[in-house]
Amino acid sequence: MPESKRQSRIDHSGLFRAWPPSAERVAAARDGDRIVLGEILEQGFPKLVAFYRGSGLRHADADELASEALEGMVRNLPKLREAAAFEAWFWSVARNRFRSRLRKKGRQERELEYGPVPDPSDLLIETEEHSIIREAMKQLSVRDRQVLWLREVEGLTHDEIAGRMKMATGAVRVAALRARRRLADIYEGLHPDPD
Numbered sequence: 551m552p553e554s555k556r557q558s559r560i561d562h563s564g565l566f567r568a569w570p571p572s573a574e575r576v577a578a579a580r581d582g583d584r585i586v587l588g589e590i591l592e593q594g595f596p597k598l599v600a601f602y603r604g605s606g607l608r609h610a611d612a613d614e615l616a617s618e619a620l621e622g623m624v625r626n627l628p629k630l631r632e633a634a635a636f637e638a639w640f641w642s643v644a645r646n647r648f649r650s651r652l653r654k655k656g657r658q659e660r661e662l663e664y665g666p667v668p669d670p671s672d673l674l675i676e677t678e679e680h681s682i683i684r685e686a687m688k689q690l691s692v693r694d695r696q697v698l699w700l701r702e703v704e705g706l707t708h709d710e711i712a713g714r715m716k717m718a719t720g721a722v723r724v725a726a727l728r729a730r731r732r733l734a735d736i737y738e739g740l741h742p743d744p745d
Contacts, residue, residue: 569593569594569597569637570636570637570640571586571589571590571593571636573633573634573636574633575589575590576590576630576633576634576636577633579627580627580628580630580633587624587627591620591623591624594620594623594640595616595617595620598612598615598616598619598620598644599612599613599616601641601644601648602615602616602644602648605648615647615648615651618647619643619644619647622643622647623640623643626643679741682737682740682741683737685740686733686736686737686740687733689736690729690732690733690736693715693725693729694725694728694729694732694733695729696715697711697715697722697725697726697729698726698729698730698733700714700715701726708722708723708726709722711726
């Protein structure tokens with residue numbers, strides 16, 4: 551195929567154009583050409599996904615963040631003064647979105663880790679409660695403590711506990727129920743209801 555025919559096919563579809571888009575195409579998109587804008591976004595999306603995947607995000611998160619970045623670019627493209635600076639601007643927006651995601655995730659993890667600052671009187675009550683529960687747990691048999699720990703703290707199923715403790719599943723259910731009742735009785739003896 552002659553070079554001129556192949557070139558016209560590539561120019562017509564817009565999908566096979568080289569990256570970054572030319573300053574003329576960026577200017578057209580910036581000035582409201584929705585077809586060119588769509589082509590640029592279509593070319594940019596997989597590049598963003600690859601960038602975010604390479605930065606450690608899972609595929610679904612990378613897709614989501616790439617979409618968010620493109621939305622921001624569409625909103626802010628009219629503010630881009632120099633069309634020739636598009637690629638630098640494109641990657642700057644991509645990096646800023648990624649950094650914002652990391653900051654937000656860090657804040658969420660810190661909030662989960664630390665939570666709101668509790669009232670000092672609540673801390674005192676929690677400390678007293680903790681001491682009473684620890685004392686009540688000491689008064690249980692070793693087997694009751696094991697069953698409660700595996701069920702309530704580790705979150706194991708009755709079947710999993712049965713496998714660990716070499717017991718029948720039904721026996722574990724009964725043992726867990728009885729251990730909870732014993733713990734409640736001991737707790738109430740140590741911490742009578744003020745009413």
